[in-house]
Amino acid sequence: MRENFDIHEFNITIIGLGLLGGSYAKSLKKLNPKNIWAVDIDEKALKDGEELGVIDRGYTNPKEPLLNSDLVIICLYPNLVYKFIDENKEYFKPHTIITDSTGIKNGLVDEINRILPDNVDFVFGHPMAGREKKGLEYSSAEVFEGANYILTPNSRNKETSLLIVELIARGMGFRSVVRVNPQKHDEIISFTSQLPHAIAVALINSDNLNVNTGKFIGDSYKELTRIANINGELWSELFLGNKDNLVSKIEGFEEKLEIIKQAIINGDEETLIGEFRESSRRRTQL
Template sequence: MTTIAIVGLGVVGGSFAKAIKENQLTDYRVLAIDKDEATISKALEEGVIQRGETENQSILQEADIVIIALYPQAMRAFIKKHGSQFKAGAIVTDTAGVKGALIENMKDDIPKQVDFIFGHPMAGRESSGYAYATGTIFKGANYLITPIETNKSQNIETLIHLFKALGFKRVTVINPDKHDEMIGFTSQLCHAIAVALINSDDPHRDTVRFIGDSYRDLTRIAKINQSLWTELFMENKSALLDAMTNFEAQFTQIKNAIEKDNQKELEALFTESTARRIKLEDSDLKGK
């Protein structure tokens, strides 16, 4: 029996807890630390966790695996405060959406007695909180693990095994800077676009009468947790700015083609984007 502690039963941490139950991973005992007592009670009631504490009393001392599902800054503070309480030899992992700067900043705070393996589950919700947590958001999703020198490969394998059992389709081991470059593009740039799109509307227009699924889909993530995403943007400033610049170049190319009535170029850009999307769909479905 492996004991897993989840720190923070929000939409991500709560989904881990629920996914373990939903996937009937009976080899794991799930404990949780969450400052909100009502959340702990709810999770206990639902049989999603076996024990909970609003502040660590004994859970960290017992846990073989600790999943810290807090915002980056809160996670750092948690580690500083509770570092000495982790069990010797425990595997600790985080869920933060940025890695390079975070790892750099945290290096000296990582408790010596644990193996801290940084990770990033690429699944989330626009809404936050335990109520929105569900194991199904992990089905078919990507997981990124960004090891540091001290990580033991056997412990990385243990996490990969767990994440796949939770429904994740691809678990990729990658260095933190490459992670941030990719996430700046696939995640943060998308959020910047969605925010800019909906904010560029004239609020006096009755836009809802003129929308189709394109606008619905492209603005979904404009509903965004402002403190979390400000942290994420700031922690990944340089990679995000690069991705934004690349996007602007492509956007300008489309705009210029329209301005110059260059239909051939427009068609070429659409043909390219279509080929890329089809390739993405194929490899996404294949689970390459």
């Protein structure tokens, strides 16, 4: 039972010290917790993290830090989260709060709740922030500033745990923390995150101009393709793990693009202007 939450008394362990884990460490540092530890199989990342003062200590074996951690933040690829919990479930300190940063939730929540010890609380979370680069060297506290954070509570969660994760997220600089169930989360994210990545990849891969395209672009093309520089292993996991939602959102997008295409073919200015007016209204209200 947690009362009188004080982050200065918290030992925090980050599992996976890559771009996201490193950004967590740097951002949490500002909140001055008792200790920030990290677990990774990459000894160089741990050593760099220690030398840069990003973490207090790094471990390749999770046992020791887990036994003493009040908060565990999992920053692993989606397919590794279950495996990590399964292999280490006996080491969690009683009343530990676990949270994650996995981009898809449905399925995972049930799978993990099935094996999770009763005396720990897993608050599933999704910081809506990332970068196209990989690795600790590209991590920064700034990626979270002003960003959105999503919690996907389930019936097992204690309200105090949810509030503590929210408080820490706000302390790290997230502007908004919202709660939504895991199913809805995955539908939303297929639209707001995965679909844009699919579009950016398809756009740049459809370039058949045979010119030095970079000399003929404005801000729009630059912005629409930034995320086409993509971590393929991570994003293919995210796409395939959220198949039905993503296919449905791609098809919804295709239908709207088809309306525009047909209006162009038919010289139908009225439909075009109608679509533009609607998109302007939506973007202004976003």
